[in-house]
Amino acid sequence: MAGGHDQTGSRIGMWLFLYTEIILFGGLFVLYAAYFHEYPRAFAENGRELNRVIGAANTVLLLISSFTVAASLTALRQRAQRLCMGLLAVSLGCGALFLVNKYFEWGHKFAVGLYPNSPAMAGAPAGKNIFFGLYYVITGLHGLHVLIGMSLLALSLVLVHRQRITADRVTILENSGLYWHLVDLIWIFVFPLFYLIL
């Protein structure tokens, strides 16, 4: 995706792509809005079933990782290659911890039968099915984006190590970082919508 040396152009392309990602999730948020309007009580009740501690921990993890990604870019610009790689490794670690938490969270839900079509949810009110249906679709798609973002960060890490990304050629790292911030940003919306409904 190296469009000559026009970094502004590459950035425009990346922002347009990020925009499409926002609209992709936007479609799901439209569904959320419509169903929240239809089942406000069920959404509030079932939101309490979610583990706020793990949700909050995951939020903090992603915020830290966003900071370290941004810092890694600054480090590279100041030609501190090792520091840059270290910060990227921290971001990757945060991403991995996020997924581990998610695994335990989902695992627990499955264990107690809180998923669509489970025997425990047979005959449950419609709003409950919709709430957990949306919960799995949105956090699942977000988890997929975490994986993609981590792959991009890992790729950047390797390229920084091989000196293919340097202080003068930061485009790939910068765009991977932008993608990671997007993943973070979407979670900032997902977290209150599911975990903090009053």
Added chain:
Amino acid sequence: MATTPSFFETPAPAGLTGIKAWLLTHDHKRLGLMYLWAVLFWFALALVIGLLLRLELMTMGRTIMSAGVYNSAFTLHGVIMIFLFVIPGIPAIFGNFFLPIQLGTDDVFFPRLNLLSWYLYILGGLLAIVSLFTAGGFPDTGWTFYVPFSIGTKHNVPMTVFAAFILGMSSMLTGLNFITTVHRKRSPNMGWMQIPLFTWSLYATAWVQVLATPVISITLLLVIAERLLNIGLFDPGRGGDPILYQHLFWMYSHPAVYVMILPGMGVVSEIIPTFSRKAIFGYKAIVFSSMGIAIAGSLVWAHHMYTSGMSDTAIFVFSLLTFLVAIPTAVKVFSWVSTLYKASIEMSPPLLYALIFIYLFSVGGLTGLVLGAAGPDIHVHDTHFVVAHFHFTMFGGTGFAFFAALHFWWPKMFGIMYNFRRAYIAATLTTVGFLFHYVPMFILGMMGMPRRSYDYLPQFAQGNALATVGGILLFTGIALMLVNLLLSFRSRIAAPANPWGGCTLEWTVPSPPPLHNFLRQPDIQDYPYDFTEILRKS
């Protein structure tokens, strides 16, 4: 000029030979041609399926296929025509080839991403073929994949839907590429109001592609999720709402019809001034109407859903917004006609196709108002009236603009000229066939014949027979047109650099163009449709 090697002789990246020079190319012109052959293949296939559908409807009861096959066939016709022909057609072929040249640059901004888009297009097409023969066969849902039927039917919906998802991605990446190219690769001497109108229309289209396509992506992913995991998000039995699916679907698919028509309008805006030897009437009005259509067109999706049980307020608002789209559209039509007024018109096959476009598209647009008005729509909703309206805009509009573009830029792309006489005969035959094919459908729709139905009542027999005769004429005309174009490879009559007397940049370079399009930094005219120089030379 004749000594300059064309892009056919210069692979990019250098060193590639044979088939690799095509399959791994970064050259926007080669990619445009690769799209051309792929798109023409799909167009021919869907055309044949369309003819078979028409033959089935020629007489009452079973004519050539069973009802089940009929349902899959009209779905296949729709999916191919929409996702593999009309949406990518003009932008991917002519946009790829001519957008960089019209901007005075050597390639698009992301050449490798451009190649990826082509592979995604091919992958989407292959998936559609595979889904024909696997897991229950091609869907029988219609190209709209409406729930709950698309969730319940035994046919292979997930794979077809995934194919549409991949094709959407291809179209989105092309749009992203074009926007970046217009902003960053434009010749430094070219201001916004010096950009040719075809490129302007592609720019507006690209924004709609980037804005709207992700909505269909997520909608299609949800259909797949429902099929595989059975969550119930659209199942009323478990709290879901099928109408929400329709909203999400049309939030993309209505703007998508402007993705389909805007590039066609751009083509016509190039052809009309060229053969009038006259500056286009209202250049800025056309530019702003393109953007106006792109914006207003994104806000009218629910006019497909007047009978779905929406609130009357929503129907009123969407109906009003729909009528607003007619204004920028009419601005364009009036501008084209005003350009022709008191012009020195030179008849040629591209101009003939463009004129037919104006006529057929106007009929399509005006009948769109009948459908956009909430009252009459209740009467003709889901009848053959809709089929006729849709084909007048998409086929009479985009299809004829595509044919016009083929005839307009063929000499530039291949450096050879086709036979005019056969082109005129083909255009006439196609148009006559078109009118006999679709006008009866308007009448059948008003009489109440539903669309997507395999059989019909005796009072519809005459109209259907007439439409089938028209369909056969139409098919013959298009076949003749394509054969005529292909025969030009045999006769190889060399085309000059500027056969039509056009004044946008693609006519200043050799036919076919050299690898980097321009041999030196091109001069940009103050106004892109200034014909004084062309007239002085002639």
